Amino acid sequence: MRTDALFIGIEVADDHAADPDLAARLEEVCPVDIYAAAEDGGGVRIVEDNVDECVLCRLCLDASPPGAVRVLKLYEDGAEL
Numbered sequence: 313m314r315t316d317a318l319f320i321g322i323e324v325a326d327d328h329a330a331d332p333d334l335a336a337r338l339e340e341v342c343p344v345d346i347y348a349a350a351e352d353g354g355g356v357r358i359v360e361d362n363v364d365e366c367v368l369c370r371l372c373l374d375a376s377p378p379g380a381v382r383v384l385k386l387y388e389d390g391a392e393l
């Protein structure tokens with residue numbers, strides 16, 4: 313799944329997006345609440361209204377398996393964080 317705001321895009325690989333443990337970790341680490349654990353335990357939800365608040369801290373990347381989450385800087389031609 314991918315959600316693009318104006319400056320930032322967030323992509324969670326489909327084979328990881330349904331993982332409730334990953335969803336809980338992402339919800340916990342992101343300082344600006346870009347991730348939420350779906351209420352039905354169904355995995356990661358991207359909170360579209362918060363996406364442009366990203367502070368490029370990399371905490372979501374550190375909390376995820378390699379390649380599961382991508383933070384894309386749309387203002388730099390989509391360069392990956």
Ligand code: SF4
Nearest residue numbers: 342366367369370372
């Ligand atoms: S880089 Fe930081 S602020 Fe941006 S989505 Fe990841 S955890 Fe949230």
